Amino acid sequence: MKNDNWILLQTISSHYKVELSFFTYLQELGLIEIKIIEQSPYIHSDQIYILERIIRIHQQLDVNPEGIDIVLNLLQKIEHLQKDLIAAQNRLRLYETA
Numbered sequence: 001m002k003n004d005n006w007i008l009l010q011t012i013s014s015h016y017k018v019e020l021s022f023f024t025y026l027q028e029l030g031l032i033e034i035k036i037i038e039q040s041p042y043i044h045s046d047q048i049y050i051l052e053r054i055i056r057i058h059q060q061l062d063v064n065p066e067g068i069d070i071v072l073n074l075l076q077k078i079e080h081l082q083k084d085l086i087a088a089q090n091r092l093r094l095y096e097t098a
Contacts, residue, residue, distance in 0.1 A: 006035065006042035016055050025065050026054060031072070 013020050023041070027034045032051055034041045043051065050072075057063050057071055 005045045006037060007045055007048070009034065009041040009043055012043065012051070018055060018058075022058070022065070029065055029069055031065070031069060
């Protein structure tokens, strides 16, 4: 199996100084997807952004995994609202210039 886009969780764990059990719990909550390749846990490189965000929330704000799920959902809602606001502002500019 080709492992080009998969990163060993042990590497991430040692880099960010987070226990492997933390990643397992995140997977149980459905926040990340872990794949076992040759008896070792890996995470896809596409998930690194969200994983780094989770680790920052956990370490800097001391938020537990359940709280991280809530924070991520709220951040996602804020991002959607910001996109909707920008779209509404752009439509409003069209009417103002007409």
